[in-house]
Amino acid sequence: MKKESFQEGPYRVTLYTPEVNTKGICYFIQPADIASENESLADRLEIAIAAIDGLDWSNDLSPWEAPGIFKREGDFGGGADVFEKFFLETILPDTEKRAGLDNPERQLVGISLSGMFALYAACHTDAFSGIASISGSFWFTGAILCRLRSGASTCRSVPRNRKREGNH
Numbered sequence: 693m694k695k696e697s698f699q700e701g702p703y704r705v706t707l708y709t710p711e712v713n714t715k716g717i718c719y720f721i722q723p724a725d726i727a728s729e730n731e732s733l734a735d736r737l738e739i740a741i742a743a744i745d746g747l748d749w750s751n752d753l754s755p756w757e758a759p760g761i762f763k764r765e766g767d768f769g770g771g772a773d774v775f776e777k778f779f780l781e782t783i784l785p786d787t788e789k790r791a792g793l794d795n796p797e798r799q800l801v802g803i804s805l806s807g808m809f810a811l812y813a814a815c816h817t818d819a820f821s822g823i824a825s826i827s828g829s830f831w832f833t834g835a836i837l838c839r840l841r842s843g844a845s846t847c848r849s850v851p852r853n854r855k856r857e858g859n860h
Contacts, residue, residue: 693735696790700783704746708734709791716797717742717788719779719820721753721806740791744783747775753802753809776813784819797821805829 694709708730717740720730734741747753750760751769758768788796799822802810807828814823 693731695731698786698790700786701778702746702748703744703778703783705783705787706730706743706745707787707790708741708743710734710738710740712738714739714791714796715793716740716799717791717793718799718801719744719784719787721745721747721800721802721809740793740796742783742787742791744779747806749805753805755809755812772809772812775809776816779813780817780819799824801826803827 693711695706696709697704697706699705718733718737720741720743722743722745730741730743733739748769748771750765750767751771752775753772754768754770755772756768757770760767784798788794798820800810800813800820801824802808803826807825808830810823811825811828814820
């Protein structure tokens with residue numbers, strides 16, 4: 693197992709590359725450092741894992757501005773499009789070059805607000821062959837619904853507190 697940490701702008705990327713040849717990489721936008729689990733997964737699954745942290749959680753991952761839910765944390769800044777562009781144009785190519793990967797199969801995984809971001813990103817790019825949103829923050833004001841069909845995607849916003857058919 694090769695482990696390497698490096699900075700990409702304000703973000704820290706920790707890359708776990710197994711000793712076996714791998715053709716895939718999983719990008720994990722994590723809310724906390726869970727290094728031991730990442731190392732174990734990379735070895736077991738024989739896939740490179742890039743853990744990204746150092747994000748301004750309430751700004752970098754929120755698709756639009758919205759009032760905060762906790763007074764001490766402030767409002768959501770709506771910086772997801774800026775982070776997504778930097779992620780796709782800077783973090784992805786540099787990380788894959790460091791891992792020795794050429795056009796790999798990519799997955800994007802997020803937890804909580806980064807889980808919602810993962811699905812949001814899937815609506816804008818076909819760079820990932822798989823998306824995992826673990827306990828995604830779909831409570832977020834105007835949370836998105838995405839439908840991926842035949843390689844094309846569409847997104848729409850759903851107003852908060854809207855009742856859906858069949859809900860009472």
